[in-house]
Amino acid sequence: MSYPDGHEGWQTSDHATARAVLADPRFSARPELMHLAPAGVDMQPAEPGAFLDMDAPEHTRYRRLLMGKFTVRRMRLLTEMVERIAAENLDAMEAAGPPVDLVEAFARPVPAQMICEMLGVSYDDRAHFQHHAEVVTGSGDGNAVAESFAALQDFLRELVKAKRAKPTDDMLSDLAGTELTDEELTNIGVVLLGAGLDTTANMLSLGALTLLEEPGGLAAVRADPESTVEELLRVHTVTPFVVRSALEELEVGGQLVRAGDAITVQLGKINQDLGRNAKGHLAFGHGAHQCLGQQLARVQLRAALVALAARFPGLRLAGDEVMRRDDVYMRGLGELRVAW
Numbered sequence: 001m002s003y004p005d006g007h008e009g010w011q012t013s014d015h016a017t018a019r020a021v022l023a024d025p026r027f028s029a030r031p032e033l034m035h036l037a038p039a040g041v042d043m044q045p046a047e048p049g050a051f052l053d054m055d056a057p058e059h060t061r062y063r064r065l066l067m068g069k070f071t072v073r074r075m076r077l078l079t080e081m082v083e084r085i086a087a088e089n090l091d092a093m094e095a096a097g098p099p100v101d102l103v104e105a106f107a108r109p110v111p112a113q114m115i116c117e118m119l120g121v122s123y124d125d126r127a128h129f130q131h132h133a134e135v136v137t138g139s140g141d142g143n144a145v146a147e148s149f150a151a152l153q154d155f156l157r158e159l160v161k162a163k164r165a166k167p168t169d170d171m172l173s174d175l176a177g178t179e180l181t182d183e184e185l186t187n188i189g190v191v192l193l194g195a196g197l198d199t200t201a202n203m204l205s206l207g208a209l210t211l212l213e214e215p216g217g218l219a220a221v222r223a224d225p226e227s228t229v230e231e232l233l234r235v236h237t238v239t240p241f242v243v244r245s246a247l248e249e250l251e252v253g254g255q256l257v258r259a260g261d262a263i264t265v266q267l268g269k270i271n272q273d274l275g276r277n278a279k280g281h282l283a284f285g286h287g288a289h290q291c292l293g294q295q296l297a298r299v300q301l302r303a304a305l306v307a308l309a310a311r312f313p314g315l316r317l318a319g320d321e322v323m324r325r326d327d328v329y330m331r332g333l334g335e336l337r338v339a340w
Contacts, residue, residue, distance in 0.1 A: 001264060003262055004038050005037060005038060005041075007262060009035065009261050010261060011263065013270050013273065015280070017252060018267070018270055019287075022289070025055070029053060029054065030054065031046070031053050048187060050188075050190070050191055051188070059289070066292055069174065071295070076295075081114070081117060082299060082300050086110055086303060086304045089106050089109050089110055098318065098338070099338060100337070103333050104335070107204035107208070108201045110200075110204065110300065111196065112130045112134060113130065115133065116129060116130065120171070120172050121159065125155070131148075153186065157186045160176065160182050160189070171192075172185065192293070196293045199297065199330075200300055202236075202325070203236060204300075204305070205332060206333060207229070207236065209336055210235065211228075211305065212316060212317050218308075218315060219313075221305045222306055229298060229301045229305065231276065231277055232301070233281060233301075234278065235272070236331065237281075237331070238331045239285075239331075241265060243263070245261065247259060284297075312338075316339055317338060317339075318339040
């Protein structure tokens with residue numbers, strides 16, 4: 001396939017090949033090697049702390065510092081918090097009365113408020129933080145997104161300093177007690193926002209749409225939230241692909257891949273081909289870069305969708321049109337009008 005800079009590389013939609021590529025350290029996650037910028041535009045190496053765009057050993061160092069914060073046990077303990085946040089937003093929905101935009105009223109604020117809890121954003125600052133987070137995840141205005149993203153970076157930079165001076169019971173305070181610099185901590189905060197906010201908001205809205213479109217969908221998520229959420233993750237792979245670049249010449253799926261060649265792993269296509277209720281979907285990737293917050297995402301999706309179905313068992317679509325966000329790098333909904 002052709003890449004934006006004119007490079008002729010590869011793509012795969014085969015499950016076994018995808019797992020092999022994503023697990024192989026001879027493939028790099030560094031964006032400056034992926035041929036994704038137009039010819040003449042140089043992609044810059046990752047800034048300190050932006051570990052998603054790094055290879056070992058830098059990536060390994062950051063990931064090890066964070067892994068203990070995202071264990072299955074720790075994430076399950078957050079279920080009560082998600083339930084409380086979901087209930088608060090459902091209370092507001094019910095008070096406003098139908099019809100409402102479920103994306104604005106529920107799918108975006110729930111993960112935004114969870115991020116606030118995890119990073120230790122004070123209640124006084126939450127409206128400011130959540131506003132900019134929701135602009136970044138929901139606005140189609142490029143200038144507004146850039147301004148809000150810069151505002152979030154500035155906010156996180158000051159938040160890191162505050163946690164250094166006066167730690168509280170949150171993830172950022174825990175990390176402030178390590179050898180990480182302020183710049184690294186700020187960029188880790190940005191990574192957590194980018195990786196966990198838009199993805200979860202999009203999964204909540206797409207998941208709700210599917211439950212409303214399928215007969216008995218709301219009852220199914222209440223009866224078996226774990227299996228239902230896994231199937232929703234497979235069907236709606238919100239990050240449809242990832243790109244890797246070969247660091248050396250090697251054979252992949254019977255093809256000779258040269259050093260420097262890029263390969264696009266079509267996660268969405270692979271998951272669709274797996275079939276209903278298949279095990280081993282790649283919605284969270286695979287290998288060293290498999291999503292660190294996948295258990296948190298599962299906890300949020302299960303608790304929030306069950307709460308939605310329980311509060312509004314008669315929930316239905318309000319109108320015939322659904323505003324979809326099928327961006328190149330992210331799938332989701334811009335609006336989902338519902339009534340009950």
